[in-house]
Amino acid sequence: MTTDNDNLRTRIQQAIQSQKRPTITVLSSLLAIQDSIGHIPEIAIEEVAVHSNTSINSVFGVASFYPNFRFTPPGEHSVEVCWGPTCHLKGATEILESVLEKLGLDSEGDTDDGKVSFRFNTCLGACSQAPVISVNHELYGNASPDIVPNLLVSLYEKENLHQ
Amino acid sequence: MKYEEITSQATAEWADMTSGRIPLIRIGTAMCGHAAGAFRVVKALQKYLDSKGLEANIQEVGCLGLCYAEPLLDIKKSGKSRLFFNNVTPEEIEYIVDEYLINDGYPKEKVFGYIGEEGPVNGEDSLESMPGLKLQNRIALRNAGHISPHDINQYIANGGYAGLYKALTDLSPSEVIDEVKNSGLRGRGGAAFPTGVKWSFLVGSPGPTKYILCNCEEGDPGAYNDKGILESDPHTLLEGLAIAGYATGASNGIVFIRHGHDGPIDRTEKAIEQAYDLGLIGNNILGTDFNFDIEVALTGESYVAGEETALMEAVEGKRAMPRFRPPFPAAFGVWGKPSNINNVKSLSYAPEIISKGAEWFSSIGVNQSTGTAIVCLSGDVNRPGLYEVPMGLTLGEVVDDLGGGVIDNRQLKLLQTGGPLGGVLGPDSKDIHIDFDEMRSAGAIFGSGGIIVGSDKVCAVDLTRVLVAFCQYESCGKCFPCRLGMEHLLEIVERISDCASKPGDMDLMKSIGGTMEAGSLCGHGQLGFGPIRSAITHFEEDFRLHIEENRCPTGSCDRSKIVPKNTRPYATDHIAGE
Numbered sequence: 001m002t003t004d005n006d007n008l009r010t011r012i013q014q015a016i017q018s019q020k021r022p023t024i025t026v027l028s029s030l031l032a033i034q035d036s037i038g039h040i041p042e043i044a045i046e047e048v049a050v051h052s053n054t055s056i057n058s059v060f061g062v063a064s065f066y067p068n069f070r071f072t073p074p075g076e077h078s079v080e081v082c083w084g085p086t087c088h089l090k091g092a093t094e095i096l097e098s099v100l101e102k103l104g105l106d107s108e109g110d111t112d113d114g115k116v117s118f119r120f121n122t123c124l125g126a127c128s129q130a131p132v133i134s135v136n137h138e139l140y141g142n143a144s145p146d147i148v149p150n151l152l153v154s155l156y157e158k159e160n161l162h163q
Numbered sequence: 164m165k166y167e168e169i170t171s172q173a174t175a176e177w178a179d180m181t182s183g184r185i186p187l188i189r190i191g192t193a194m195c196g197h198a199a200g201a202f203r204v205v206k207a208l209q210k211y212l213d214s215k216g217l218e219a220n221i222q223e224v225g226c227l228g229l230c231y232a233e234p235l236l237d238i239k240k241s242g243k244s245r246l247f248f249n250n251v252t253p254e255e256i257e258y259i260v261d262e263y264l265i266n267d268g269y270p271k272e273k274v275f276g277y278i279g280e281e282g283p284v285n286g287e288d289s290l291e292s293m294p295g296l297k298l299q300n301r302i303a304l305r306n307a308g309h310i311s312p313h314d315i316n317q318y319i320a321n322g323g324y325a326g327l328y329k330a331l332t333d334l335s336p337s338e339v340i341d342e343v344k345n346s347g348l349r350g351r352g353g354a355a356f357p358t359g360v361k362w363s364f365l366v367g368s369p370g371p372t373k374y375i376l377c378n379c380e381e382g383d384p385g386a387y388n389d390k391g392i393l394e395s396d397p398h399t400l401l402e403g404l405a406i407a408g409y410a411t412g413a414s415n416g417i418v419f420i421r422h423g424h425d426g427p428i429d430r431t432e433k434a435i436e437q438a439y440d441l442g443l444i445g446n447n448i449l450g451t452d453f454n455f456d457i458e459v460a461l462t463g464e465s466y467v468a469g470e471e472t473a474l475m476e477a478v479e480g481k482r483a484m485p486r487f488r489p490p491f492p493a494a495f496g497v498w499g500k501p502s503n504i505n506n507v508k509s510l511s512y513a514p515e516i517i518s519k520g521a522e523w524f525s526s527i528g529v530n531q532s533t534g535t536a537i538v539c540l541s542g543d544v545n546r547p548g549l550y551e552v553p554m555g556l557t558l559g560e561v562v563d564d565l566g567g568g569v570i571d572n573r574q575l576k577l578l579q580t581g582g583p584l585g586g587v588l589g590p591d592s593k594d595i596h597i598d599f600d601e602m603r604s605a606g607a608i609f610g611s612g613g614i615i616v617g618s619d620k621v622c623a624v625d626l627t628r629v630l631v632a633f634c635q636y637e638s639c640g641k642c643f644p645c646r647l648g649m650e651h652l653l654e655i656v657e658r659i660s661d662c663a664s665k666p667g668d669m670d671l672m673k674s675i676g677g678t679m680e681a682g683s684l685c686g687h688g689q690l691g692f693g694p695i696r697s698a699i700t701h702f703e704e705d706f707r708l709h710i711e712e713n714r715c716p717t718g719s720c721d722r723s724k725i726v727p728k729n730t731r732p733y734a735t736d737h738i739a740g741e
Contacts, residue, residue, distance in 0.1 A: 021458055021459060021460070021461075022456075022458050023417075023458060023460060023478075025478075025479060025480020025481075026480040026481070027461075027462070027463060027477065027480035027481070028460070028461065028480060029480075030463075031422050031461055031463065052480070058481075061482060062480065062481060062482055065463070065465070065482040065483070065639075066462075066463025066464050066465055066483075067463075067464050068422060068423065068463050068464040069463065082384075083629070083725070083726060083727070084384025084385065084633070085384050085385055085579060085583065085615055085626060085629050085630055085633070086384065086385050086541040086542050086615050087384075088625075088626070088629045089542050089543060089615065089617055089621055089626065090542070090543075093722050093723065093724075093725060094722075096725045097723060097725065100725070107725075107727070108727055120726070120727040122382065122384060122464070122466070122633060122636065122637070123382065123383070123384035123385070124194075124198070125194045125381075125387045125390050125424060126194045126195050126197065126198035126387065127384065127385050127386075127387055127539060127541035127547070127613070127615075128195045128230030128231065128233075128387070128539070128540070128541050128547035128548055128549065129195055129198035129199055129230065129233070129547075130541055130542070130547075132198050137423075137425070138197075138202070139194070139197050139198035140198065140200075141195075141198030141199050141200075142198075142199070
């Protein structure tokens with residue numbers, strides 16, 4: 001357990017120290033950790049506080065403010081559905097219904113098997129192709145509920161191929 | 164390196180590349196192309212060319228504005244114009260390559276049109292004669308879709324950094340500011356404040372460290388023009404930033420982008436690196452004594468981070484919550500240093516204004532709105548896109564001529580403009596011109612340029628509910644009239660949408676809206692009632708039907724209502740779990 005924790009601490013420190021942008025802040029360090037580990041473990045809050053010479057409270061204040069941070073490990077795959085006004089007009093509701101049903105969720109969160117993390121996205125930036133779904137950060141525009149099963153099934157299939 | 168050496172090398176490279184000696188294949192991979200599957204097409208193309216042993220130069224480019232035609236691919240062969248293919252799928256690559264590159268034939272089933280002095284390849288139409296391009300006058304987006312954002316030399320070969328060079332060699336900082344003032348350029352982030360005047364605020368502030376911040380937070384759903392510029396032509400922004408730095412005596416530029424938007428982030432950072440390598444930013448720019456550094460800063464997901472003082476908090480790595488003003492940013496900005504915040508679009512006009520002069524810019528547009536409007540047209544319209552058109556076009560022209568009218572021959576019901584805090588306009592708004600002041604007096608704002616078209620199958624109450632849900636979700640929580648007010652407004656709008664309103668709900672909303680306007684620090688709370696107010700003004704009937712007749716005119720409100728209710732879900736889960 002200690003070695004696991006030490007290992008995690010090392011990865012966190014590496015993430016903080018290998019930032020390339022010239023200005024390092026609490027926020028930039030948290031983003032770097034999330035990019036590298038996928039979430040913000042409790043010891044990451046401590047590490048960022050030490051590195052930025054600030055309190056644990058103020059680091060957690062930043063981490064809890066931005067909804068893109070999560071505090072538990074994410075699923076292996078990420079699925080995001082845009083619910084911005086354009087996507088809403090173009091049928092995001094039906095897509096959300098279909099995604100939630102297929103994943104067995106009733107709102108944002110992780111599937112029971114830990115494979116998929118689902119999030120709402122306020123705007124994926126491709127409104128001209130609305131409605132838009134993002135699967136593992138690849139965008140699928142002009143989406144319809146029909147493509148949802150295939151998109152999600154392909155995640156699981158890829159998984160099987162790896163095994 | 165001297166400017167002349169840089170340009171002559173870039174021009175030679177460009178001439179060779181576009182000669183078509185080796186077939187030049189350009190494909191749009193901005194956000195719109197990405198969502199349409201452009202990267203899958205690039206992969207298929209690369210693979211097929213390799214399998215056939217064909218030599219071709221594949222260049223990823225930005226958005227030509229015709230998002231509805233993405234993935235948009237074009238091939239330039241020697242002696243021929245660029246031949247465009249629209250809505251290309253990976254499966255169609257074989258047909259296009261076989262027909263056009265291998266058999267030297269004509270893949271007529273996929274041809275979209277041509278662009279080029281060599282004329283039609285086989286009698287097809289010029290893309291530039293289609294309304295989607297003909298009505299455009301591209302200044303900030305002049306290179307988008309034509310050059311690769313990954314290659315600084317392509318930008319330089321097309322007149323890039325000439326504006327900065329002219330500013331540094333021919334003009335004094337105050338002359339640059341005068342030029343921008345005389346051009347009539349107004350900030351494109353929403354407030355439409357004269358850019359030259361804004362820059363002049365920073366001139367008098369004490370140095371040596373002063374910041375020009377460029378705001379590409381762009382959290383507005385329905386707006387993607389800032390990201391479009393960064394993905395299509397990041398150097399035009401960097402050049403504009405450097406010009407602003409020279410004019411105001413600033414030392415540093417910070418481009419502020421939302422984490423997760425990898426296209427704009429990666430392309431901007433690569434562009435910065437290339438500009439440093441050529442000495443176009445950094446120390447002693449182009450051999451002068453002007454020094455200017457540029458970096459990218461990321462924000463987490465927060466709409467309010469687009470507000471200028473909240474943006475400075477986020478740059479400093481804190482919660483994106485607005486500050487009290489005064490002190491104003493020109494006196495006390497990021498890290499307490501004098502700062503000036505500009506939108507991506509505003510800065511991206513600067514290079515051409517300096518190159519071509521204030522008079523040229525102010526001759527485009529109408530009244531006090533000079534230059535162009537970069538419209539993000541989306542929603543129930545046949546040809547959604549990213550159109551840069553002269554100010555003064557009517558909304559009707561935008562929807563019908565550029566957008567090709569409402570989908571499925573339906574009637575236009577509403578236009579949502581200026582982002583979620585903007586407003587909705589009714590079908591009678593077609594004669595309104597895109598003019599900052601005219602739109603404001605019509606009860607909407609042009610804002611950052613998003614225009615969402617709604618057909619007659621859209622219910623105004625349903626759309627308002629989503630806009631209010633967005634504003635509630637994004638309230639930063641600092642001012643309680645906004646934090647609690649948005650929640651209360653959402654509760655009431657949801658009640659109306661469910662046909663379960665209570666007597667007095669309409670008056671209650673107005674009263675809450677008034678409190679928010681009076682008691683909030685930033686535009687989020689001050690304008691937070693805007694979407695409801697304009698919806699009530701233009702679509703009173705929709706509200707009446709829900710309230711008095713207990714029915715939704717289009718059935719939209721009968722669907723399930725799935726919105727993220729909890730603003731900070733993971734944070735509260737975490738606390739609850741402890």
